[in-house]
Amino acid sequence: MRGGTLYQRKAAAARVRHRAPQPATYSRETIFARWGYACCYCDARAEHLDHVVPISKGGADAEHNLVPSCAACNLDKGAQLLADWAPIRPPSL
Numbered sequence: 001m002r003g004g005t006l007y008q009r010k011a012a013a014a015r016v017r018h019r020a021p022q023p024a025t026y027s028r029e030t031i032f033a034r035w036g037y038a039c040c041y042c043d044a045r046a047e048h049l050d051h052v053v054p055i056s057k058g059g060a061d062a063e064h065n066l067v068p069s070c071a072a073c074n075l076d077k078g079a080q081l082l083a084d085w086a087p088i089r090p091p092s093l
Ligand SMILES: [Zn+2]
Pocket: 039, 040, 041, 042, 043, 044, 069, 070, 071, 072, 073, 074
């Protein structure tokens, strides 16, 4: 939007920020099928979809941020970033 008073422009920006969440546009079945219904973390049978970057940390509720996971991995990871939950360690010798 161009023009308008500063108040009008701020009000328009606020409407964008506070817009209601959009309905999911991804298919759970498509994501599960892509990964062979296996948990991407431990290979057990996947029952949940995990947000790789948690929504609470700014992740999107979108297909590119979702992977199938088993209940145990999803509940254990919770709202942690992958790097915090499963830090990469050098292999032990
Ligand atoms: Zn798992």
